[in-house]
Amino acid sequence: MGTRGRGAPRWLRGAVAAVTLTGALLVPGQAAAEEPAATPEVTATPEVTASPEAATADEPAHREVARGAEPAGPESAFAPVTAQGRTAEAGVPTAVEDRYAALGGPTGPLGPVLHPIDCALPGDGCIGYYDQGVIVWSAATGARVIDDPEIYVAWVDAGAVFTPGAPGYPETDTFCGLRDDGCGQHFRAASIYVSDAVYATVVPDRIRAGWGAAGWEHALGFPTDDVVCGLRDGGCLQYFQSGTVYWSSYTGSWGLRSGPILARWGQQGWEWGGLGYPTSAEFCGLRGGGCGQHFRGGSVYWPPGRGAVVVPGVGSYRWAATGWEWGPLGYPTSEAFAQADGQYGQHFDGGSLYATVYGVLAVSGPIRDRWGASGWERGVLGSPKTEQFCGLRGGGCGQHFAHGSVYWSPATGARVVLDVFVSRWAAHGWEYGGLGYPTSDPFCGLRGGGCGQHYQGGAIYWGGAPGGWLGRGTAYAISGPILAAWAAQGWENGRLGYPMGDAAPNAYGVYQYFQAGTVTAGGGRTRITWH
Missing domain, CATH: 3.10.450 (Nuclear Transport Factor 2; Chain: A,)
Structure with a gap:
C-alpha cells in the first residue's frame, strides 16, 4: 500500500525554492532542492491521468503528471479549491501578487495566471492560481508557494483550509531535493511528502514530531499510508517505508525503525502489551554498536549478534542506576522471568537483577556465580537482601541473602556462609577478625545432623541442636x-x-x-x- 514507481522525471517540482532563499523555511534535517541548471521550455498542457495498468493488489492506481506550456485552464493540476469567491480588490492583501512578481511573473517558474486571486478562504486567506502552481496567503503564514501537483492534490483532498483536522495554510514553500527525488511541504497542522516511491501523503503534526525526532525520511523513509487512529488510549500510528510512528496523548509521538527492536515490541503485544507506547526514539552507538529504545513500561535493547531483549520497567530503573550497558551488568542475556515468589528476575552479561522485598537488587561477578551454583533464589541462600559491597580486607566483596551470605576474596574465591555460621563469624569480627575469610563452603550431614565450615584462621561447627548452653547460639568457632x-x-x-x-x-x-x-x-x- 502507498508505494509505486513513477514515470518521467518532474524537473519543475520545487523550482520556487531555488528561486527564493533555498531551504530557509525548512525544518532542521530536511534537504532543500538544488537550483535547476536551466528552466526548460514548457510545451504541453498539464494533465492528471490515472494509470490503472500500474496497479496491483498491493499497489492501487496512481496519478502520473505530464507537464506542458500552454495554459491548461480548468484541466490544470492546480484547479481552484473553491468556486470563485471574493477576488482581490484594491487594498486587499497584495502579498500574493508581490510574491508572484518576485518570482518572475508569467516568465517565472509558476507560469501565466490561470484565475484571478480568490480571497474567499477562511480567515480572509487568499489563493492565486497559476499554470505551474498556486500561491496561498494568510496573515499568520504569509504567501507560500505550492508547486508540486501531487502535494497540491493531497492538500485539497485532505480538506486544505476548510475542515477541522485539515492541513491548513502552508508554512513553507514546496521543498525538493530529498532522497528518492522527494519533495515535501509543511502546513500549519500537517506536512505532505511525496517521492518517486510513494504517493503524496499527509503527515499530521502529532505524527510529524515523532518522524522528525527519528530523523525524517533519512531514517524512516517516506510515509506510505494515511494515519490510523483508534488504538489503545486513543492513540494513532502511521506507516513509513522503514518503520512506524506511534502517538498517544500520554507519551507523545515517537518513531520505531523496522528491525529487531520493532519486531520484539510487536511480539510482546505492540502498544497493548506490557511495554505500552514508545517514549523515545531508537538510539544507537551504544556499547559494542548496540541500539535501544524506551517505552512506557520498560525498554528494548539489541546488542549486535544477539536478539532484542525486553527489560521491564521494574528492571530498567535499577539497570540504569548501574550504568546501563556500560556498567558492570552489560546487556541483558535473558528475558525477564518470575522468581519462586513470582517477582521479577533477569540475567545480564555481568550479573542479574532480582526484585525482592528490599527492592530490585543486582548480583554480579563471582558472587552471582556462586549464588547460582547454590540454586539461585530457590537454593539454600534464598533471594538477595542487600547490594554487593566491596572494599573489604584484601580487596574482598560480600553480599547478604535471605538465609546467609556470599563472600569473595582474591585469596579464597567466593564462598557461601549460611545464617547458622554468619552470627558466630560476625561475633569474631567478620573477615577482619581472627578467622579471616571462609576457605570452604558449609558442609553438612555430619554427626547428629551437624554442619561445619573452615576459615583462614580456624573453623566454625554446629552440632545440629538448637540453643546452646552458653547462650551464644549453636555454632561455635575453633x-x-x-x-x-x-x-x-x-x-x-x-x-x-x-x-x-x-x-x-x-x-x-x-x-x-x-x-x-x-x-x-x-x-x-x-x-x-x-x-
Missing part, C-alpha cells in the same frame, strides 16, 4: 592449638564431640568446652580434661 587437638581426636566424630561454646581465657591460657570434655591450651601445651 582455632589454633585447640582446633589441632580436636582434629587429632577425630573432629566431631571423636570422643570430645562438638564444641559447646567459644574459647575463653583462664589462668593457664585459653579453654573451650566440648560435649565430652574441655580442651585447655597455654604455655605451649594442650591438655584435655574429660567430663
Whole structure:
C-alpha cells in the first residue's frame, strides 16, 4: 500500500525554492532542492491521468503528471479549491501578487495566471492560481508557494483550509531535493511528502514530531499510508517505508525503525502489551554498536549478534542506576522471568537483577556465580537482601541473602556462609577478625545432623541442636592449638564431640568446652580434661 514507481522525471517540482532563499523555511534535517541548471521550455498542457495498468493488489492506481506550456485552464493540476469567491480588490492583501512578481511573473517558474486571486478562504486567506502552481496567503503564514501537483492534490483532498483536522495554510514553500527525488511541504497542522516511491501523503503534526525526532525520511523513509487512529488510549500510528510512528496523548509521538527492536515490541503485544507506547526514539552507538529504545513500561535493547531483549520497567530503573550497558551488568542475556515468589528476575552479561522485598537488587561477578551454583533464589541462600559491597580486607566483596551470605576474596574465591555460621563469624569480627575469610563452603550431614565450615584462621561447627548452653547460639568457632587437638581426636566424630561454646581465657591460657570434655591450651601445651 502507498508505494509505486513513477514515470518521467518532474524537473519543475520545487523550482520556487531555488528561486527564493533555498531551504530557509525548512525544518532542521530536511534537504532543500538544488537550483535547476536551466528552466526548460514548457510545451504541453498539464494533465492528471490515472494509470490503472500500474496497479496491483498491493499497489492501487496512481496519478502520473505530464507537464506542458500552454495554459491548461480548468484541466490544470492546480484547479481552484473553491468556486470563485471574493477576488482581490484594491487594498486587499497584495502579498500574493508581490510574491508572484518576485518570482518572475508569467516568465517565472509558476507560469501565466490561470484565475484571478480568490480571497474567499477562511480567515480572509487568499489563493492565486497559476499554470505551474498556486500561491496561498494568510496573515499568520504569509504567501507560500505550492508547486508540486501531487502535494497540491493531497492538500485539497485532505480538506486544505476548510475542515477541522485539515492541513491548513502552508508554512513553507514546496521543498525538493530529498532522497528518492522527494519533495515535501509543511502546513500549519500537517506536512505532505511525496517521492518517486510513494504517493503524496499527509503527515499530521502529532505524527510529524515523532518522524522528525527519528530523523525524517533519512531514517524512516517516506510515509506510505494515511494515519490510523483508534488504538489503545486513543492513540494513532502511521506507516513509513522503514518503520512506524506511534502517538498517544500520554507519551507523545515517537518513531520505531523496522528491525529487531520493532519486531520484539510487536511480539510482546505492540502498544497493548506490557511495554505500552514508545517514549523515545531508537538510539544507537551504544556499547559494542548496540541500539535501544524506551517505552512506557520498560525498554528494548539489541546488542549486535544477539536478539532484542525486553527489560521491564521494574528492571530498567535499577539497570540504569548501574550504568546501563556500560556498567558492570552489560546487556541483558535473558528475558525477564518470575522468581519462586513470582517477582521479577533477569540475567545480564555481568550479573542479574532480582526484585525482592528490599527492592530490585543486582548480583554480579563471582558472587552471582556462586549464588547460582547454590540454586539461585530457590537454593539454600534464598533471594538477595542487600547490594554487593566491596572494599573489604584484601580487596574482598560480600553480599547478604535471605538465609546467609556470599563472600569473595582474591585469596579464597567466593564462598557461601549460611545464617547458622554468619552470627558466630560476625561475633569474631567478620573477615577482619581472627578467622579471616571462609576457605570452604558449609558442609553438612555430619554427626547428629551437624554442619561445619573452615576459615583462614580456624573453623566454625554446629552440632545440629538448637540453643546452646552458653547462650551464644549453636555454632561455635575453633582455632589454633585447640582446633589441632580436636582434629587429632577425630573432629566431631571423636570422643570430645562438638564444641559447646567459644574459647575463653583462664589462668593457664585459653579453654573451650566440648560435649565430652574441655580442651585447655597455654604455655605451649594442650591438655584435655574429660567430663
